[in-house]
Amino acid sequence: MPRRVAVVAAGTSRKWGIFPGTYRDLISEAGKATFDSNPRIKPADIEGFILASVFPERSVFQSHVATLAAETVGVKPLKLFQRVENMCGSGTIAIRTAYMAIASGLADVVMVIGAEKMHTPQPVETYLSMLGGVDREYEGSLGVTAPAQFALAAQSHMQKYGTTQEQMSLVSVKNHTHAANNPYAHFPKACTLEEVLNARPVTTPFTILDCSPITDGAAGMILMSEDKAWEYTDKPVFILGTGQAASGFNYANVPSDLGDWTMLQKAAQDAYRMAGVTAEDIDVAEVHDCFSISEIIITEELGFAAKGEGGSFIADGRSDYGGDVVINPRGGLLGCGHPLGATGVAQGVELFRQLRGEAGVRQVEDARMGLGHNLSGVSEHHVLIYGRGDL
């Protein structure tokens, strides 16, 4: 059996949005917040360092960013270091990589940072970089960008299951309402159904409030092997299970039912099996609501709602406080923004706090088990299940 792995520290950069400093400044804030969350851990304790960052080559003209980031946060990784990238899901993959490093025995103490500086002096640079996030040659260059791809998924889901635009908008209402409790969110302000429906149209059926914004942000986490973890905290949060699956890259290779995310089903089932739990055991989930439709499909494929019933699940309040499972308590990507490499790590930070009972006004009552989900397009999914140390 591989060794158990726990999260023992976590933090994010302050107010997400348009960050006024450099890429290094952003990383530094997340590093400081992470160390501040557990004063027993010193930079010299860190043996491994994983950075999630998608396109610093374009946004800050820099490759070779893992050791840049390690140096920025004061860490000398004497056993392990690397950057990982898989577009929007990079943060969760960084945590999985730290898990593998510890479970395989290559290191005992690994720090993860996710960071993305997306706003550049030339906005067109951000736009062009995002085109490189889809198949640039055959999709990006023709305008088949992320909003268009997810709008097609929405239309498929509406046609097949009768999902309505109002139901999708309610995802945005819930997550923006949650974000109002999160001062670090890009948009810490609630909104109404009417505001979502009447916002500026982006691509049918999305208005601008159905879409997550372009955001700068960073987040960090420290993971340890079980024996080490208990030395550094009385409240470790364990990684109980994980799964990841992809069926293709180019949108033409995605199965024709664009509203059925079979790869998420696969990744979730693998994670549940590894953790020995089911969807019913999850108290709180941070999922990838890059567009409002995403959360509806995600609740179905994760097994929270029956297939096709994701729309009524949100409309009936079953994913809000007091419901079956609280989804996106920090405000989701819609409310917090989506700084690519940082998102999955920030989801983990929120779950770490929730499972330790340290989420303040956002606290989910008696949260014992949490699930983090990232995607990198409709056919690439990454799932982590976290559990309280006293379980």
Added chain:
Amino acid sequence: MPRRVAVVAAGTSRKWGIFPGTYRDLISEAGKATFDSNPRIKPADIEGFILASVFPERSVFQSHVATLAAETVGVKPLKLFQRVENMCGSGTIAIRTAYMAIASGLADVVMVIGAEKMHTPQPVETYLSMLGGVDREYEGSLGVTAPAQFALAAQSHMQKYGTTQEQMSLVSVKNHTHAANNPYAHFPKACTLEEVLNARPVTTPFTILDCSPITDGAAGMILMSEDKAWEYTDKPVFILGTGQAASGFNYANVPSDLGDWTMLQKAAQDAYRMAGVTAEDIDVAEVHDCFSISEIIITEELGFAAKGEGGSFIADGRSDYGGDVVINPRGGLLGCGHPLGATGVAQGVELFRQLRGEAGVRQVEDARMGLGHNLSGVSEHHVLIYGRGDL
């Protein structure tokens, strides 16, 4: 104890150099060569996929390249996928990541591809991308590029240990002579000491023949857990040990003795300890001769030569056929070129063939144990030790 991990297939793209096709074409060639090397393995057997690639964002305007590459080689990774990057050492890190994935139990069968398309229609783009490989803000923009950094290391080593320009040039002579036995090398042609010394100067003490060239190339490998490996081959090559260490990123943070690579010492000692072997057990090594001085310092820090005696080690023929250890039989980075993400994987391909007795005219007699070494600057090192399955 983590599970043992073996390499069971390996191949590279054909003639390295200026590749006439696209990034996808390059990846496709390496994928085909890898599958062709072991016809028992089908693309459907692959559960995990790791891509090493440094700056496709700049060279082909594309992020999100792991699943692009998986799709290109016909693989649907249902358990694990990601790109890894740490500049020149990315390839070895990709193999380490596959090792961790298997040893930790997240997957049984993982494919690794390393690929870099460095030549672009605008040569200045390659130049600018390489500036992002050092600290762009404080070094690259001021001209403290890789040749300058390694020239400083050479000058330090010459001053401290009496190493001569002739000794460095002999590294280039040896590796170009080896490359003449490798039709896939960028420069498959031997050269003389006089040719190296009289070649065009780059930066003191390097001539152009002391420097590895800008090269397009790709390489692939398939790794399996031990039980699976014996199902697919009678000659698995095992990963016996690995180490990695970094002390900093910015050159100003490197210890002042630039010719002493303490981080390589650390990484090598960890790898030897994990494998339960010493430098004397290594029959063949593929090491990172990005500049001729590098191989001299590497032979010292790996423990093949005493400290300060790397120059006489090469001059006395101790790293050539018939010597203590055969270093860079495929021609090294000097002869083969250095397509960043591909290099570490291609080193592994050569060691796989050497340890299976399939290296043809380059075969090192009775090669039982091999060592692969990548670096990402003078203070970041990555080491893998491979051993024959029948040991």
